[in-house]
Amino acid sequence: MARWKALPDDLDPQIGEFTGQLRRLVDQGGLSVAALADRTGYSKTSWERYLNGRLLAPRGAIAALAEVTGTSPVHLATMWELAERAWIRAETRQDRTMEQIRIAQARAEPGDFGGARAEAEAAGVTRSVPAGTATDAAPEVDARRSSAIAESHEGKRRLLLFVAGAAAVLVVIGTVFLLTGRNGGAGAARAANAPSPSATRAADPPPGVKCVGAGCAGKDAEAMGCSGDGLVTTARTATVGAATLEVRYSRTCGAAWGRITGAAQGDQVRITAGRAAQRGAITVAGDTIAYTPMVAVTGAGEAEACVTLAAGRTGCTE
Numbered sequence: 001m002a003r004w005k006a007l008p009d010d011l012d013p014q015i016g017e018f019t020g021q022l023r024r025l026v027d028q029g030g031l032s033v034a035a036l037a038d039r040t041g042y043s044k045t046s047w048e049r050y051l052n053g054r055l056l057a058p059r060g061a062i063a064a065l066a067e068v069t070g071t072s073p074v075h076l077a078t079m080w081e082l083a084e085r086a087w088i089r090a091e092t093r094q095d096r097t098m099e100q101i102r103i104a105q106a107r108a109e110p111g112d113f114g115g116a117r118a119e120a121e122a123a124g125v126t127r128s129v130p131a132g133t134a135t136d137a138a139p140e141v142d143a144r145r146s147s148a149i150a151e152s153h154e155g156k157r158r159l160l161l162f163v164a165g166a167a168a169v170l171v172v173i174g175t176v177f178l179l180t181g182r183n184g185g186a187g188a189a190r191a192a193n194a195p196s197p198s199a200t201r202a203a204d205p206p207p208g209v210k211c212v213g214a215g216c217a218g219k220d221a222e223a224m225g226c227s228g229d230g231l232v233t234t235a236r237t238a239t240v241g242a243a244t245l246e247v248r249y250s251r252t253c254g255a256a257w258g259r260i261t262g263a264a265q266g267d268q269v270r271i272t273a274g275r276a277a278q279r280g281a282i283t284v285a286g287d288t289i290a291y292t293p294m295v296a297v298t299g300a301g302e303a304e305a306c307v308t309l310a311a312g313r314t315g316c317t318e
Contacts, residue, residue, distance in 0.1 A: 015053060019083075023051055156260060221250070221257050226252070233248040238305075257294045257295070258305035264288070266283065269281070273304075274302065292305075
């Protein structure tokens with residue numbers, strides 16, 4: 001049985017070529033997916049998605065793969081950039097298709113108000129009774145016409161109720177505005193102190209996420225569920241000597257942490273956000289990956305990672 005599943009038929013050729021290259025590197029290195037996850041710091045589930053064309057591997061994962069397989073990262077990075085552009089184009093096409101489907105469905109749905117439809121039905125009833133039809137059909141025609149007219153009136157009644165409701169809302173808004181203005185801006189102050197939508201979302205994190213914001217400070221990202229699939233991105237990266245330095249960011253957790261890959265014993269990594277700072281280091285010979293605990297941030301741009309190599313060289317993310 002073949003080791004790899006067939007790639008999706010609709011996969012962009014550029015992405016397919018890149019995915020095939022990743023598979024070849026894994027095969028040449030004699031690596032299982034579990035071993036690949038252990039040596040790169042990316043989960044087994046993530047690598048299965050990357051290698052089956054269901055998710056584009058992030059740049060950090062590609063750098064880690066090049067490191068563990070002894071591959072030049074330059075060519076692989078070029079292929080990744082081409083695949084990333086193809087992936088973005090595919091997502092854009094999919095978004096446009098879904099939007100067209102939604103528009104078509106909206107146009108196909110009947111309107112909320114029955115006026116135009118009732119008029120059409122009434123007109124159809126009139127045409128369906130040709131001249132000379134027996135008079136005993138007239139009551140049925142009259143009944144259908146009366147029903148159509150009633151439906152038209154109901155539609156107009158709904159429209160009037162809608163307009164009246166909208167006017168009432170505008171009156172309430174205007175009253176609130178006047179009251180808050182006369183109250184020295186107290187209403188504005190209360191609004192400023194109200195929790196933002198993002199804070200509300202953060203208070204109800206998805207299953208498996210155990211901390212948010214300040215509650216994540218000083219804690220391990222993996223243990224707190226902040227490094228799961230779809231929850232973390234590489235916000236910034238830099239190469240210092242043989243080590244790859246990254247700022248890892250989780251919008252869901254409102255936190256960031258530093259990571260170094262391809263490093264050696266004695267290499268140290270630090271993450272800072274304002275006055276907050278956390279450090280990590282490789283203390284065991286043979287280890288190549290180290291993380292810092294998390295710092296709380298409101299955006300990826302707040303955090304900076306720096307590395308100090310055992311050889312004395314230093315560097316930071318841009």
